[in-house]
Amino acid sequence: MKVAAVQFCAEPFRPFENQRRLSVRIEEAGDRGAELVVLPELAVSGYVLEKAKLDEVAEELNGPTLQSWTALASQRNVLIAGGFCEVSEGKLFNSAMLVGPQGLILHYRKLHLFDQERNIFAPGDLGLPVADTPLGRIGLCVCYDLRFVEVVRLLALQGAILTAVPTAWVGGFDQTPCDAEGFITQARGAVVQANLNQTYIACASQSGSVANQTFLGNSLVVDPYGKVLAGPLNAVAERTLVADFDARVALAAQHRSELVNPRTDRRTDVYGVHLHDRVL
């Protein structure tokens, strides 16, 4: 199976133009064999944090993006994961969804709001859901969520073999923006967390510059051993990465030998991670 990570620079507050351009990228990814296409954070609205303008382009879950992606998913027989600006009961959410030929599969609202996002969005209230798909169990999280080790851990322990990460990586948070191999700190975080949780991680980032916002790109796909299969892309590229993934590889990474099993070697008699009232 193949996953595509679409690095894309969304025009701020131009959802229809962005949808049109994203459709082209999704079709191109389908042409390259992708069965799962990951799009960036706020790919439809653009990532510029102006509340009044986001209010204008926000949509309800059952809005034009879900319609558009369902139609594309059906035509191309792909799954699509991406970020959009959601309005619900008067509140904005930095949301993502996974959509298939029959419509919505997974709905997620970003749990960890970064910096000025706190002044605009309500914090996510849908937990950390995973969904079974024909490609295997898949989880979603968004950008700053990746910095909280509980997130990928909980998705992986719920059985996700791939975590799709719509993101819009920006600088200023860590001290070194890019290392000698071209990785930003956030992308290294994805690599190591794929390794430590034995799960694929596919990050699709915004790139380039819009308004007062500069993105770092660095989209990449990592396997459950922490091997980088594709990327990281540079900060300005608008390109699509395509990489193979296979649930059996994730299972093999969890059970490496008779005596080395990173999942069952966990000391659940000593510690655990809980999600609401489930302990994992």
Add this chain to the structure above:
Amino acid sequence: MKVAAVQFCAEPFRPFENQRRLSVRIEEAGDRGAELVVLPELAVSGYVLEKAKLDEVAEELNGPTLQSWTALASQRNVLIAGGFCEVSEGKLFNSAMLVGPQGLILHYRKLHLFDQERNIFAPGDLGLPVADTPLGRIGLCVCYDLRFVEVVRLLALQGAILTAVPTAWVGGFDQTPCDAEGFITQARGAVVQANLNQTYIACASQSGSVANQTFLGNSLVVDPYGKVLAGPLNAVAERTLVADFDARVALAAQHRSELVNPRTDRRTDVYGVHLHDRVL
């Protein structure tokens, strides 16, 4: 304040010879200004997994290593963290301790036994303790423990500003032993976890080859932003890294701005990590 990570190749089953050589290295680290000296996993016994021979050189907690390190700590006014082969009630443990001028500060038994270690050692039964020292609160874990994200998370959430990691990194677990910048996968794991948990991590590894065992070295010191302060050392070096550390830097990394606080931004209403019956 300064921390030293001593990369060292211990002679298998020669505890007195190893103690003598370690004493020289501890004194040298003290001469270079170190107030905390981290030594490798099983630094005293050597890391070769032969049960009968380890039985012969294992010692009780209150044994010659604690005596030796207490004397050195007192003479040099340093703290010493390192690994030793412990026997208690007929069972062997892959243990580590933190020792100061007044004696034992922290006693830890490796929670996650790697591969053949399972056939030799009993699993750790002392949880994940941290201790307050004049240098700040310090935690300990050993080698394979680092692959379980709960470990550093729990030490950091208990307030450790530095995690000392006696280790004996070996190959065969992950696919790529060393990347273009000289890091093995395990060392990248330490770098990223320092960043994600806003804690210093100081890893002191065995190096070189003994009997049928080849070590990967890669000792390093990372700051709470994920910046590598020293190392990684190559696979065969026997050298000591010295780096600055400061509890205030760890606190600053946790609270970066009014709106970005990697600790308080955790969604403890949604998830948590528990250690026995404490939830963090």
